[in-house]
Structure formats: C-alpha cells, structure tokens
Amino acid sequence: MRHTVAVLLENKPGALTRVTSMFARRGYNIESLAVGPTERHDVSRITLRVDCEHHSLEQIEKQMHKLVNVLRVQELAPGDSVERELALFRVAAPAGKRAELIALGDVFGARVADLGPESLVFELTAAPEDVDSFEELIRPHGLQELVRTGRVGLARALRPRRSASKPVLV
Amino acid sequence: MKKQRMTGADAILRCLEAEGVEVMFGIPGGAILPLYDAMARGTTIRHVLARHEQGAGHMAEGYARASGKVGVAVATSGPGATNLVTPVADAWMDSTPLVCITGQVRSSQIGTDAFQECDITGITIPIVKHSWLVQDVEELPHVLKAAFHVAVTGRCGPVLVDVPRDVQEAELELTLPAEVLLPGWKPPRRGHPRQIAAAASAVAAAERPILYAGGGVVNAGACDELRELAEAGRIPVVTTLMAKGAFPESHELHAGFPGMHGPKWSNWALNKADLIVACGARFDDRVTGKVSAFAPGAQVVHLDIDAAEISKIRHADIPVVGPLRSVLGALAADVRASARPERTDPWLELIAEWRAAFPLRYGEGGAMLKPQRVLEALRDLAAGREVVWTTGVGQHQMWAMQYLACERPRAFLTSGGLGTMGYGIPAAVGAKAARPDATVVCVDGDGCFQMTSQELATAVLERLPIVVVVVNNGYLGMVRQWQDMFFEERFSQVNLTHSLPDYAALARAYGALGLTVESEDGLEDALAEALDAGTTVVVDCRVDPREHCFPMIPAGAAALDVVEYEPARDAGALAL
Numbered sequence: 001m002r003h004t005v006a007v008l009l010e011n012k013p014g015a016l017t018r019v020t021s022m023f024a025r026r027g028y029n030i031e032s033l034a035v036g037p038t039e040r041h042d043v044s045r046i047t048l049r050v051d052c053e054h055h056s057l058e059q060i061e062k063q064m065h066k067l068v069n070v071l072r073v074q075e076l077a078p079g080d081s082v083e084r085e086l087a088l089f090r091v092a093a094p095a096g097k098r099a100e101l102i103a104l105g106d107v108f109g110a111r112v113a114d115l116g117p118e119s120l121v122f123e124l125t126a127a128p129e130d131v132d133s134f135e136e137l138i139r140p141h142g143l144q145e146l147v148r149t150g151r152v153g154l155a156r157a158l159r160p161r162r163s164a165s166k167p168v169l170v
Numbered sequence: 171m172k173k174q175r176m177t178g179a180d181a182i183l184r185c186l187e188a189e190g191v192e193v194m195f196g197i198p199g200g201a202i203l204p205l206y207d208a209m210a211r212g213t214t215i216r217h218v219l220a221r222h223e224q225g226a227g228h229m230a231e232g233y234a235r236a237s238g239k240v241g242v243a244v245a246t247s248g249p250g251a252t253n254l255v256t257p258v259a260d261a262w263m264d265s266t267p268l269v270c271i272t273g274q275v276r277s278s279q280i281g282t283d284a285f286q287e288c289d290i291t292g293i294t295i296p297i298v299k300h301s302w303l304v305q306d307v308e309e310l311p312h313v314l315k316a317a318f319h320v321a322v323t324g325r326c327g328p329v330l331v332d333v334p335r336d337v338q339e340a341e342l343e344l345t346l347p348a349e350v351l352l353p354g355w356k357p358p359r360r361g362h363p364r365q366i367a368a369a370a371s372a373v374a375a376a377e378r379p380i381l382y383a384g385g386g387v388v389n390a391g392a393c394d395e396l397r398e399l400a401e402a403g404r405i406p407v408v409t410t411l412m413a414k415g416a417f418p419e420s421h422e423l424h425a426g427f428p429g430m431h432g433p434k435w436s437n438w439a440l441n442k443a444d445l446i447v448a449c450g451a452r453f454d455d456r457v458t459g460k461v462s463a464f465a466p467g468a469q470v471v472h473l474d475i476d477a478a479e480i481s482k483i484r485h486a487d488i489p490v491v492g493p494l495r496s497v498l499g500a501l502a503a504d505v506r507a508s509a510r511p512e513r514t515d516p517w518l519e520l521i522a523e524w525r526a527a528f529p530l531r532y533g534e535g536g537a538m539l540k541p542q543r544v545l546e547a548l549r550d551l552a553a554g555r556e557v558v559w560t561t562g563v564g565q566h567q568m569w570a571m572q573y574l575a576c577e578r579p580r581a582f583l584t585s586g587g588l589g590t591m592g593y594g595i596p597a598a599v600g601a602k603a604a605r606p607d608a609t610v611v612c613v614d615g616d617g618c619f620q621m622t623s624q625e626l627a628t629a630v631l632e633r634l635p636i637v638v639v640v641v642n643n644g645y646l647g648m649v650r651q652w653q654d655m656f657f658e659e660r661f662s663q664v665n666l667t668h669s670l671p672d673y674a675a676l677a678r679a680y681g682a683l684g685l686t687v688e689s690e691d692g693l694e695d696a697l698a699e700a701l702d703a704g705t706t707v708v709v710d711c712r713v714d715p716r717e718h719c720f721p722m723i724p725a726g727a728a729a730l731d732v733v734e735y736e737p738a739r740d741a742g743a744l745a746l
Binding site for chain 2: 058059
C-alpha cells in the first residue's frame with residue numbers, strides 16, 4: 001500500500017537530510033520525494049510517496065514527528081487531495097513523425113517545450129497516474145530521456161465529489 | 171542578567187552554568203582551544219579530564235544516569251568528535267540525556283578537508299535527537315538553551331552542538347534567552363484520561379496482570395508511582411536491565427528480570443500473564459525473544475512518552491502516550507479505586523511457586539573460583555551500603571543483573587541497548603562525580619576492562635575513587651559461550667588469557683590499589699578491603715572460564731523455551 005504524505009519542515013540546514021536519513025535508517029521505502037519552498041520563507045514542504053508494505057504509515061508518521069525540524073505531517077488521502085507531477089520527455093521526432101507525436105501530446109495536454117531537428121521535448125503537468133500513462137504511450141516512439149519531479153500535493157478545501165477526484169482528460 | 175560583551179567560548183560556559191551544569195567531562199584539542207581557554211579564565215563548572223573522548227562520553231552518561239541531570243561531554247573536532255560517537259550511540263539506545271559540545275574547524279575551512287575536520291553533525295544524525303552546527307555566535311545562547319531542553323524533554327537522549335573555532339572566538343553581547351524557540355518540538359504533556367481509564371479497567375479485569383517496567387520509569391522519575399500502582403492492584407513487577415532498582419528487589423511484588431538471561435520464573439510470569447502493562451519499556455528483542463511467540467495470551471497496555479514505541483514491536487491494545495509520572499500516578503489512583511487486590515492472589519502464588527521451582531543455579535565445587543560466587547560475595551558485602559554499580563557488557567553484566575540486589579533507582583548503570591563493552595569504568599568515574607558519598611563499584615569483564623582501562627588514570631588523578639571488580643575468566647566470555655553453544659565449540663579468537671596483563675600490577679601502575687583473587691579463600695577479604703579502601707582499587711578475580719551464563723533464551727527462540735543451567739564442560743580447546 002502506498003501513501004502520499006506532506007511534511008512541513010523548518011527551512012534549516014540539514015533538515016531534509018534528517019528526514020531522508022531517518023527513512024534510510026529505519027528501512028522505509030521512499031518512492032518519490034519532492035521538496036520546495038512554501039508560502040512561508042522559513043518553512044519547506046516535502047511531498048513523499050512511501051511504500052507501506054513492511055511498515056505502517058502510522059509508525060512512519062510518528063518517527064517523523066520526533067524530528068525537531070518537522071513541523072507537521074499529514075497524509076494526503078486519495079480523493080481528498082490534489083496531486084500533480086511535472087515531467088519532461090525527450091522523444092525522437094524525425095520530421096515525418098512530428099505531427100503524430102504532437103497530436104498524441106494534445107490528448108494529455110502535454111506542451112511542446114523544445115523542438116529540434118531530430119527530437120522534441122514534451123512538458124506534461126498532470127496527475128502522476130496520467131504521467132505514467134503518457135510515458136507508456138510515448139515510449140514506443142523512441143523515448144530518449146525522461147525526468148519527473150516526483151509528486152506534489154495539497155489537501156482539497158472541501159470533500160470532493162467522487163467524479164471530480166480525477167482531472168478530466170481532454 | 172545585565173548584557174555583557176564576551177567571546178562565544180565564554181558565552182558557552184555562562185550558558186552551561188545557567189543550565190545548572192556542575193561537572194563536564196572532556197579532552198581539549200585544536201578546534202576547542204578557545205573553550206578551554208575560557209575555562210582557564212574561570213567557571214563554576216568542574217571539568218574532569220578524561221584520557222579518551224569515549225571515556226569522557228561514558229563518564230557523562232554515568233553522571234547523567236546516577237544523578238538524573240544532563241551529562242555534558244566536550245571534545246575537539248575530527249578524531250575527538252568521532253571518539254564520542256560510541257557514547258552518543260549508547261545514550262541514544264538507552265535514552266540517556268547528554269549534551270555533547272564539539273569544536274569544529276573555522277567556518278571558512280568547513281568543507282575543505284581541513285586538518286582534523288570531520289562532519290560530526292552528519293555522522294551523528296542517526297543517533298542524536300537533534301544536533302546543531304553553530305554558524306553565528308549570536309545563535310549560541312539559543313542553541314545551547316534548546317540543546318538542554320531537547321535532551322530532557324519527551325524521551326531523553328543525546329544532542330550534539332558543533333561549534334567552529336571562529337564562532338568560539340567571535341564576540342557577542344550575551345543575553346540568556348528566557349524561552350526555547352522550537353516550533354517543531356512538542357513532546358506529549360499528559361496522557362489521555364480516557365486511555366488511562368481504559369487501562370485501569372483492563373487492570374481491574376485481569377486475572378494475571380504484570381507490570382513490565384523499563385528504563386523510561388527511571389528517566390521519568392516515576393518509581394514511586396510505579397510502586398503505588400503495583401501495590402494498589404497487587405500486581406507483580408518485572409524490571410528490565412535498564413530499570414534494575416526502579417522497583418525494590420526485596421519487595422514481595424518484585425518478579426525479577428525478564429529477558430535472555432533473566433530467571434526462568436520471571437520470564438514465565440511475563441509470558442503467561444493475561445495483561446502486560448508496559449511502563450517505559452520497548453519490547454526489546456532481548457526481552458521478547460521471538461516476538462510472535464512472546465506472551466501469546468496477553469493483552470497489552472503500553473504507557474510511554476514516545477508515541478513511536480507504541481505498537482512498534484508488539485501491538486498495544488490500550489496505548490497511553492504521556493509523561494509516565496502523571497500517567498502512572500493517575501492509573502494508580504484509578505486502580506486503587508476500582509481493583510479488588512485479592513483477585514491477583516492466586517497469580518502471585520503461582521509466580522511464587524515458579525520462583526521456588528526455578529532458582530538460579532551454577533556449578534558448585536571444583537578448584538576454580540566461580541564467577542557467580544564473586545557477585546554473590548559482592549552483593550552480601552554491599553548490603554547496607556550506599557552503592558552505585560556499573561558494568562561492562564557480557565557474562566559478568568548478566569551475572570551482575572541476576573545476583574546483585576538494588577533497592578533504589580539510578581544505582582545500576584549499564585549499557586543495555588547498544589551493549590557497549592568498556593562502558594563500566596568510565597561510567598563509574600562519572601557516577602562518582604555525581605554521587606561522591608556513594609561507593610561506586612564497576613563490575614567488569616577482562617575484555618571490557620581492556621577497552622577503557624586508561625580511565626583509571628582519570629579516577630586516580632581527579633580523586634574520583636572507584637572499585638573495579640574484574641570478573642576475569644581470561645576470555646571474551648559471552649562470545650565463547652555462544653561459540654560453545656551455537657558454533658559446535660569452535661572457539662575462535664576469544665582467548666584473552668587470565669594473566670596478561672597482570673591487572674593488579676596495571677592498577678598499581680596507575681597509582682591505584684591492585685588485588686588478585688585466585689580462589690574462594692581470599693575473595694571476601696579482598697572485596698571487603700576494596701569496598702573500604704576509599705581509593706581506586708582493581709580486584710582481579712580469576713574465575714572459572716567454563717562457567718556459562720544461565721538461564722538463557724537463545725536468540726530468536728521463544729521466551730518460554732528457556733535453556734536452564736548446564737554443568738560446565740571440560741572443553742578440549744580450553745587454555746587456563
């Protein structure tokens with residue numbers, strides 16, 4: 001079972017290391033991790049995707065709470081949160097295939113961020129599952145390089161209706 | 171306090187003084203020179219000069235455990251700091267409050283692989299509650315205030331403050347901070363009343379309840395409350411290695427020590443209970459044995475200050491997270507109001523039967539002095555005396571746990587979680603600094619003795635006299651026992667020999683008294699002389715190396731599958 005956890009931590013030297021070191025030491029699996037600034041200059045936010053097959057989420061949260069720099073730990077439950085990931089894909093794109101690729105990208109809302117004679121770079125911001133789908137779709141066309149930021153998320157303001165929990169694809 | 175302009179080094183001392191520090195343990199070196207220079211300018215704090223930073227760290231631990239205050243260790247950068255790593259890890263495992271202050275190379279040199287530079291805050295991240303690399307002299311007062319606060323609030327443990335040399339030299343206007351600014355540090359303040367009520371109901375309903383008391387009871391200063399609870403419900407109490415003395419061992423409700431080398435009847439009592447009330451204990455593998463087979467019929471109430479210990483190893487049916495003193499006090503009051511104490515009589519009788527049926531045993535007779543006999547003699551001679559015991563790690567430690575008697579907390583200091591050989595002598599020096607009126611006795615093994623014996627110099631020169639009783643079997647005895655029992659008697663690299671070094675002669679080289687005991691005949695006289703000496707003494711007791719520590723729950727076995735005493739065997743490879 002995988003869970004997404006948002007961690008607010010003091011923006012202090014070594015704070016991120018303390019979190020990741022604790023995960024390594026206790027054998028917790030991190031599937032993805034994204035860290036960046038927040039609305040407060042002295043607070044950073046980590047969005048973690050953790051694999052809870054061998055350790056309970058509760059145990060992981062409690063261990064994080066013990067770190068002095070950690071201000072808050074909150075699970076982003078699916079359905080109650082918005083999760084997004086940014087990915088860049090460099091795909092082989094000889095002149096004859098460009099139009100097809102761009103049309104494919106349009107379906108997912110992927111933007112062409114760079115265009116060269118032999119390749120193009122798609123930029124896609126979407127729910128992580130949709131990034132997975134796009135990756136799967138684009139791979140046979142000659143995926144040369146791929147970079148993903150790892151998911152980031154925020155809790156939804158209100159309990160969403162089920163149908164709104166997933167962004168509608170064009 | 172009036173604002174005063176001073177160096178960072180002087181400010182460190184003023185902050186430590188304001189925290190109530192009376193003794194610190196350390197060794198100077200390049201990157202911590204400004205702090206030692208400030209000491210020379212004057213401080214109310216006594217500095218005990220150790221011979222190895224590991225010794226300084228264990229002294230600070232011994233001081234902390236014997237006094238209930240924070241231990242302070244000081245070291246220079248690089249090797250000085252890395253030598254502190256073992257005591258820091260030890261304090262982490264046993265929840266000992268420790269503030270380590272290390273010098274660091276100048277800020278401008280950090281990251282350049284400068285002489286004696288090492289990233290000690292990085293190295294210690296997994297084994298400290300928190301650490302600070304002070305980058306600006308203005309931060310110092312806040313950092314030190316926070317360091318002492320973190321060390322003793324919530325679950326106790328070590329913290330480290332790394333101070334670059336230029337920060338020690340820089341000047342500031344010192345104002346002692348009134349409060350700690352740590353927005354992310356919120357240890358629990360009280361146990362939930364509903365959970366405590368649920369725990370009380372479980373106690374009232376149980377027919378075979380047991381209190382499983384760990385070191386957290388001692389750290390919380392909750393030994394009186396533990397006793398109130400035990401007496402209110404007439405509930406037997408097992409005390410772990412870290413809690414030895416937390417409940418008086420002469421008390422009719424004391425049910426001994428659980429775990430790998432605990433008496434069989436104690437393990438039976440814990441494992442056959444229908445309700446375990448864990449108090450500041452963490453279901454360590456040395457207590458539980460095979461977790462899936464541990465106390466199969468017991469419901470668990472878990473009282474702990476550390477929420478992360480709840481259901482970490484064993485599921486807690488009723489967790490209570492909070493400071494043990496108030497939690498145990500409230501639970502005792504509830505139990506007193508609701509329980510019918512006589513309901514546990516059959517259970518107490520059953521435990522008494524097991525106790526009578528499974529006494530501790532060891533080999534009698536034979537020409538050689540039995541190690542257990544040394545501990546029995548020490549126990550008897552120490553009766554009626556104010557004694558603080560320390561131990562190393564191994565067979566002698568387990569025999570000390572089994573045979574010595576402790577009526578009070580903070581009188582048995584040992585390395586439990588990390589199992590640090592060599593803990594005993596320096597911890598004894600620290601304990602003596604904390605409890606100058608007590609007789610401090612280190613029960614050591616010959617292997618352990620040789621890891622930290624240099625601190626005898628500290629004991630002698632700092633006038634902190636300790637008694638070191640070396641249970642000398644000439645072997646790394648516990649390793650030998652495992653090789654004998656689980657490795658088909660292939661004794662690999664465990665023979666240290668009885669007579670090299672000559673421990674008594676070594677003691678004399680350090681200006682201490684040295685005595686050698688080779689048979690039962692001179693044992694009591696030598697130990698009595700040592701206890702009365704008033705000076706540092708080493709008593710080298712050369713004991714039978716064939717004697718194993720029993721009973722024993724083999725690692726990974728179920729706690730009920732205790733291996734009882736087996737007579738010593740004459741192994742071919744034995745060199746006496």
